[in-house]
Structures are given as C-alpha cells and as structure tokens.
Amino acid sequence: MLFNSFxxxxxxxxxxPAYYLLPKKxxxxxxxxxxxxxxxxxxxxxxxxLFLSTIIDFTIGKFLYQALQPRKRKLLLFLSxxxxxxxxxxxxxxxxxxxxxxxxxxMFGGNLDYLHLNIxxxxxxxxxxxxxxxxxxxxxxxxxxxxxxxxxFAVFVAFFPQLVAGPIExxxxxxxxxxxxxxxxxxxxxxxxNLIATGLxxxxxxxxxxxxxxxxxxxNMEIYKSSxxxxxxxxxxxQIYADFSGYSSIARGTxxxxxxxxxxxxxxxxxxxxxxxxxxxxxISLSSWLRxxxxxxxxxxxxxxxxxxxxxxxxxxxxxxxxxxxxxxVIWGGLHGIYLAIHKxxxxxxxxxxxxxxxxxxxxxxxxxxxxxxxxLVLITWLFFRATDFNTTRLFxxxxxxxxxxxxxxxxxxxxxxxxxxxxxFDIFEYYTKKHTFLLLLKNKSVAWGVTSGLxxxxxxxxxxxxxxxxxxxxx
Amino acid sequence: xxxxxxYFLLSVFLTIFILEFFLQYSESTSPSxxxxxxxxxxxxxxxxxxxxxxxxxxxxxxxxxxxxxxxxSEERTNNSLRIALMGDSYVEGHQLFDRxxxxxxxxxxxxxxxxxxxxxxxxxxxxxxxxxxxCYYMNFANKFKPxxxxxxxxxxxxxxxxxxxxxxxxxxxxxxLKISYDFRKSKSYNFAKQTSFIRGRSQVIRLIYNDxxxxxxxxxxxxxxxxxxxxxxSHNNHYSNIQELxxxxxxxxxxxxxxxxxxxxxxxxxxxxxxxxxDIISNNIQYLNVNDTLNTEIKNGKNPHYWNVTGxxxxxxxxxxxxxxxxxxxxxxxxxxxAKENK
Numbered sequence: 001m002l003f004n005s006f007x008x009x010x011x012x013x014x015x016x017p018a019y020y021l022l023p024k025k026x027x028x029x030x031x032x033x034x035x036x037x038x039x040x041x042x043x044x045x046x047x048x049x050l051f052l053s054t055i056i057d058f059t060i061g062k063f064l065y066q067a068l069q070p071r072k073r074k075l076l077l078f079l080s081x082x083x084x085x086x087x088x089x090x091x092x093x094x095x096x097x098x099x100x101x102x103x104x105x106x107m108f109g110g111n112l113d114y115l116h117l118n119i120x121x122x123x124x125x126x127x128x129x130x131x132x133x134x135x136x137x138x139x140x141x142x143x144x145x146x147x148x149x150x151x152x153f154a155v156f157v158a159f160f161p162q163l164v165a166g167p168i169e170x171x172x173x174x175x176x177x178x179x180x181x182x183x184x185x186x187x188x189x190x191x192x193x194n195l196i197a198t199g200l201x202x203x204x205x206x207x208x209x210x211x212x213x214x215x216x217x218x219x220n221m222e223i224y225k226s227s228x229x230x231x232x233x234x235x236x237x238x239q240i241y242a243d244f245s246g247y248s249s250i251a252r253g254t255x256x257x258x259x260x261x262x263x264x265x266x267x268x269x270x271x272x273x274x275x276x277x278x279x280x281x282x283x284i285s286l287s288s289w290l291r292x293x294x295x296x297x298x299x300x301x302x303x304x305x306x307x308x309x310x311x312x313x314x315x316x317x318x319x320x321x322x323x324x325x326x327x328x329x330v331i332w333g334g335l336h337g338i339y340l341a342i343h344k345x346x347x348x349x350x351x352x353x354x355x356x357x358x359x360x361x362x363x364x365x366x367x368x369x370x371x372x373x374x375x376x377l378v379l380i381t382w383l384f385f386r387a388t389d390f391n392t393t394r395l396f397x398x399x400x401x402x403x404x405x406x407x408x409x410x411x412x413x414x415x416x417x418x419x420x421x422x423x424x425x426f427d428i429f430e431y432y433t434k435k436h437t438f439l440l441l442l443k444n445k446s447v448a449w450g451v452t453s454g455l456x457x458x459x460x461x462x463x464x465x466x467x468x469x470x471x472x473x474x475x476x
Numbered sequence: 477x478x479x480x481x482x483y484f485l486l487s488v489f490l491t492i493f494i495l496e497f498f499l500q501y502s503e504s505t506s507p508s509x510x511x512x513x514x515x516x517x518x519x520x521x522x523x524x525x526x527x528x529x530x531x532x533x534x535x536x537x538x539x540x541x542x543x544x545x546x547x548x549s550e551e552r553t554n555n556s557l558r559i560a561l562m563g564d565s566y567v568e569g570h571q572l573f574d575r576x577x578x579x580x581x582x583x584x585x586x587x588x589x590x591x592x593x594x595x596x597x598x599x600x601x602x603x604x605x606x607x608x609x610x611c612y613y614m615n616f617a618n619k620f621k622p623x624x625x626x627x628x629x630x631x632x633x634x635x636x637x638x639x640x641x642x643x644x645x646x647x648x649x650x651x652x653l654k655i656s657y658d659f660r661k662s663k664s665y666n667f668a669k670q671t672s673f674i675r676g677r678s679q680v681i682r683l684i685y686n687d688x689x690x691x692x693x694x695x696x697x698x699x700x701x702x703x704x705x706x707x708x709x710s711h712n713n714h715y716s717n718i719q720e721l722x723x724x725x726x727x728x729x730x731x732x733x734x735x736x737x738x739x740x741x742x743x744x745x746x747x748x749x750x751x752x753x754x755d756i757i758s759n760n761i762q763y764l765n766v767n768d769t770l771n772t773e774i775k776n777g778k779n780p781h782y783w784n785v786t787g788x789x790x791x792x793x794x795x796x797x798x799x800x801x802x803x804x805x806x807x808x809x810x811x812x813x814x815a816k817e818n819k
Contacts, residue, residue, distance in 0.1 A: 007702040041703070205495075209504035216533035219785045223576055223794065408535055411503070411525065418501040446483035453484075454491025461683040462505070464699055465690060 001041040003250040004203050005468040011038065016257060024181045028151050031178075031258075035160035039123070046122040049087065054150075054157045056083045057132040061146040061153075064139045073140060080136040084129045091121055096325030123474050124164030126322055130289055132157055135171040137293055144171055152178050161254040165247050165473040167265040167285035177260050184259035191437045192256030194448075197456040198436070199249025202426065204459050207243035208469045210235045210419045218386055225406035226399045231416050233396070236386045237379055238419045240472055241270065244283070247471045249436060264436065268427040270378075273370035275339040277352060278378060290319050312344065313337040323385070328393065332384040339377055355431065492680055499679035503527040508676045509538060512669050516615050517643035517659055518601070520544075521676075531783040531790030532571030541620075544568065544598035545579055552621045556593040557586065559808070560617045562609040563628030566745065566791055567600025571783070574598075576794045581801025582808075589809055597622065605633040610730045611644045611655050613738075625738045626804065630745040634723050634752055641665055646726050653729045723752055735759025743804065762811070769803040770796060 001008045015034050022030055040047045060080040067073045105111065135156070138144035147153050155178045162169060217224050217232035224232070248265035255262045269282035279287050295315040301308040313334070320333015356367045387393045406412070429438040442448040499505050506528050513519045522542045528534045539547030552558050561567050561579055569577040583596040599617045601608070609627055617625075641664035644655050659665050674681055690696060697705045734740050741762045748765075756763050770780045773796065780796035781789045792800065 005702060006700040007704070010700060205498070205504065209502060212529045212533065216529075216785050220794070223573075411535065414501055415503050418498060422498055422502070444483055446480045447487045450484040450487025451491045454488045454495065457488070458492060458495045458499075458680060458683070461680070461687055464687045464696075465683070 035158040038160040058153045077140045093325045161251045182259035188256045192253040194437045195249045195253030197452045199246045201455040202242045203246030211239040225404040227409040231412035268431045309341045328384045335381045505679045528570040531788040548595045558622045559596045559624045560622035564604045565602040578797045578801035585805030625740045
C-alpha cells in the first residue's frame, strides 16, 4: 500500500479507531495483522519472506542470549547475518553478480545465462533486513535483552509505518514501545496529523510533480537539450529529498497517532555546510546504522589515519551497494567516500558546529557559499544515483560538453526555482525551530490548522486525478 | 469561537492562494489552453505556455496566431510551401515536444530534400472529427493560405460523433454545404463561457473541476478503493466495426467539398471501409495510410503506441512520429516531383 494513495487513507481510517478501541492485550496481534495486510497488498507472497526473516532472528536472538561460550555466540551471530544477507543477496544482488561475472566467465569459455532468473525484488527488503540484523548484533554485544514474545518481535520487524522504507529503527528504541503498548497523547495526535499532511504535500506536490520531469528526461535523454538535462538533475535532487523525507514524515506521523515515536530520518540536509554534516542530516537512520554496525566494527578512526580512510571508503561503497544492485550506486557511494575522506583530511580532529547561527552578513555569506559548494558536490553524485546505466551517465557528460541551447531554458529555470523555494521554506523553518512540526509552534492554533488543512486539501485534489507514484526508496 | 473559525478559514484560503502560485510556476498541472470563440467554438488561446504529462511529456507554447508550432503569419511568400495539418489529438501532439512531433520532422525533411522554404502549421485539436476539422479549416486555417492540407483521420472521424455543443457543425441546405453556429445557443457553451474566466486562470479550480468530472463519471470508487474495487471505465468501442459506420450525407458532402476546394491528403490511422476510400479517391484526395510505415515497426516488435517512461499505450510515440514525418515528407516530395514532371 502506498502512503500517497487513497486506499492507505481508507486503511488508516479503519485501522486506527479499531486499534484504539481494542483492549491493550490484543493491540499487538492486531497491529501485526494490519502490517501484514499493508505489506501483502503489493504481493502477498512476500509476507512469507518477512515471516521467515522474523522467525530466524527471533530464534537466533533467544539462543544467542542464552549462549555463554564466545565461539557459540559468534557462530549464532554468523548464522543470523548469513541468513539475512543471504536472503538479501539472493533477491537483490544475484542478478547483478551474474551480470557482472558473465564477461569474466565468457573469457574462460563459460556461460552464465542459465543463472538469469528474473527475480522480483520484495519491497523494502533492505530496510527490514538491516533492522532485524541490528537486533541480533545488539544481543551479541550484550546491549539488548531479547524479547520472549514472538508477536512483539514480529511487530518490531513488520511495523507498517516504517516497514518498507524506514526509518531503520533500533530494537532498543522501538521494541520497548511495542512491548509497553503506549497510550497516545493529544500532542502526538496533533503532531502526527501535521506530519502526515506536510509529508504528503512534500511527496505528492513536490516529489512526484518534479519527478515527472526527471523521469521523462532521464529515460529519453538523447532527445533533450543540455540545459533541460541539467535542470532535470537539479530537479532530481529535489525529488529524492521531497519523496524520501515526505515518506519519513508520513511514517513518523502514522506511528505517532498510534502512540509510537520513530526517529527523525532527515534534518534539512541541503542546508549542510560540508559533506560530513550532510551525512549527519541525510537518511540518518541508515548512516547511523552503517556507522554503528560497519564503520566502528571495522575500526573506525581508532586504527590510524590510513585505516580510517579505508574504513570510510568501504562503508560508503557498501552503503552505495545497499541502495541497489548496480555499479552506478557503487560509484555514488564511492564519490561520497572520497568527499568524506577529503573533508576529514581538511578538518583533522576539529569538531564541527552542529548548526549555523547568524553572526552578521559575512558569516551568512560564508554559510551560503559552503552550502552551495556542498550542494554542487552532492548534485554530481545524484547523477550516478539516478542514471540507470553508464550509457546515460556518458550521455549526460557528452551533452554538458557539447552544449545545445534550449528554447525552454527560462521555463525550466522557473520550474526548478519554484520547487527549490517550496522545499526551502519547509527546511528553513525546520532548521530554526529544530522541529518538523514547526507549524504547531504558532501561538494561534487556528492558523496552524488552517495552513495544514490547506496543504492537505490541495494535495488530496491532486492525488485524486493522478496515479500514485511509488516512493523512490521502495525499490531498495 | 468566531475568531477561531475566521482565522482558520483565512489561513486555509491564504495557503490555497499561495499553492495556486506554486502550481502555476512549477507547471505541475496542465493549463487550460482552450477558449471559446463565437465563430470557431472551442479554440486555442494565443501565446500560451503549456506543459502536459500524460502517456508522454510535452512542453511548448501556442503561437501568437493561436495554433501550435512556429507562428507563421497569414501572409505567405510565393516560393514557399505551406502545409496545414488538421486533425485531433494525434495532430495536436500533447505527448511530445514540437521538435519531436511529425510536424517538425515533416518540415525539416522536405526543406532538407528540396531546398524549399517549408512551413508546416499545426491546427490539431483534441476530439476533432472530420466535420470539426473542416469547419476549423474554413473559419480559421485557410486564412494562412496553405498550399496543401493534410487531414489526419481515423475511420470514426467520418461519422460526426463528437459533442457539437461548443463547436460549429456542417449541414446541407438546398444541396449546398453550410456551417451552423447554433452552438452559441447551447447551455454548455454559455455556462463554459461564463465560468471560463475563473477556470482558465486558477489551477486549484481546475483541479476541483477535474475531480468533479471524475466523481461524476464514477471513477472515484476505483481511485479510493483501488484493488478492492475494479472500476470498469466506459471504453468507447462504438466504432470498432467499420461496417457499422454511418457515413452520412453531410460527411460525404464535406469530402466532396475538400476535394473540390483544397489540395488535400487524407492520412488515415486505421483501416477504412472500401466505399469511403473509393469516395475519397474519386474526389481527387490523396489517400495515405500510416500503417504502411508503422507496420514495419510492429514487425520489429515495437509498438508505435507504447510510451516507455510511463509504460502506457496511447498516441503515437516519438519513434512513430519520426517515421510518420519522414513517410509523409517522402510522399509530398514525390508529389512535388510528379507535378514538376507534368509541367
């Protein structure tokens, strides 16, 4: 079920009141069933895969907690990671590896054609796999006690607001909430509804509408002029942010109206002054996951300068590959790794200021210059993220070198500026209030709800006549 | 309480007002391109920018004369070849940029191969049948003095089926073909005329209007309940059987008039009943069928109606437009050469 579809709103209208009305002891089983309905709406067959993943980690988690011998513990952890990564590798990367190794096999007279299986990628597999993996790793590290209740654990894996595209929650944060079945507060309902309305606006009216330009231009790049392609790339940077942050807001909002708190996934990344800050603000749940479960176990910055850079590169390359089975994603991750390494080299051990505070015009000019530089660097990487293959990337650079003027340059500029301003308005308010529900800070609550309702109303009008587009991160 | 309601409604209104600007400047919604004229009925606004997302994507302008493509004035230089394209949404081409439309390809190809100054004018309008195209030509396109008129048609266009509430229509009076402007009296025309100011300017109102139409059609059930409700849209299969076509006396007279007054080509999109085909040819109108060129695409496993970005079937895609432009250009060049030989 897509968050930006009417059927999801109908689902919520039926599910949420029923959830409130149920006695607490039945809430989790109801939540689990609802989550399976939500997930099975795409393809019911993949619910079994979700269930399998749940059983594996629940069982291993229990044994791991009871095991005292380090060897046995290591073996159980290895089993959990292998099972999770095995499922992920089969569904997500099998085709990619077969395709990548085919030329090598051909050099030795081999043929891997029989291995092309046309496997369908289950929605959100990377997200729930990482979430369940963190559960067993935390138990292994003795920082988490496993739950004995299978239903509670199954809800943790399948919790529908964040099941298919995160935020990737830690068991330490989400599981206690599931076990305690929190009562929803008035403020949570208000914040939740506000997050759903603003999230839908970002997804539907900014993400989807800018994305239509992007999709057409990137798919048939050869027929478009240079400036149109360049603007399409800028529009993609807006699309992916509006799409994913909009999704995350709806996810948090939906969880809130049931009394659950999910982590923030975005903190105005396009207002970052450097690439390190960008990664603290972009897809926070993934970058912190990679930091805690990959970068730090690899040694982080504790094993010398050279090793730090190697660890950074490895983390970012694998982070790129997490997004999709394509060399373009590897390059995307690699570029970010290089940026981060260079930035680390420049700043050394200096601590970065968390956010910008106005200290006069020169400081503002410096801030804007740094923000612009960071955005240009990030924009270059988005090309590799959006282009589906090397040919598209090559064509993009060729069109940039052999510049063809377009009669629509001014119009594309206006369109891009309009989308940029729209997303920037949200970001600026969120940046200064440090709240995604900044509207609710207004003293006059009627104005806050008037604006929220206006946004929601126009979004619904648009949604009604346009087929809902899936979220970009669903494919990961 | 009153104050709260006032502030609430005021902020709703102001938010919608700001979003109106957002929708317009981001070109997120398709603008209203049509306006009502007492002679032409539904016609195009002049100098209007548009962006359309459907099975394809188009961005462009109507020119200062009120048709698509470069704005060639009513005056034509003697040595130039001017072609008028008449027809429905296939000619209008809201699925692709003008540079990929068969209009541009036709213009480019003939210019390249003949060194002639060629001007192709696109008078296509969505939903036009032969009757509409003929009236539009007589009332508007002929002012631009084309040397050649290409009517892009399908078999159903020979039956006057489209709604004439907002368009002129032909009739026969004392054995001669005349155009009626009775549409000016229709409720639909007058209502549309009275509300066009607001519908034509506000994107939010257009969204409300379009949603209202969808609700009226009953499509809301499938939109809201999705897989839980399989909506069977009303597909117009009325013209699937060409034998059943009502090729009435008025349309017959239109064909006769076109043959007499214009240097015309009928470019057909589908098969046509032999009797109509014979009638076209007997009236000295050149008959062409796009299937002659599109079939090679189909044989190569390509569907000329398939749009790869949206995965939808619809109007001719970019490749098909290119093929049709080249095909038509070759046919016209052939005609020009033949005419030269005859001289």
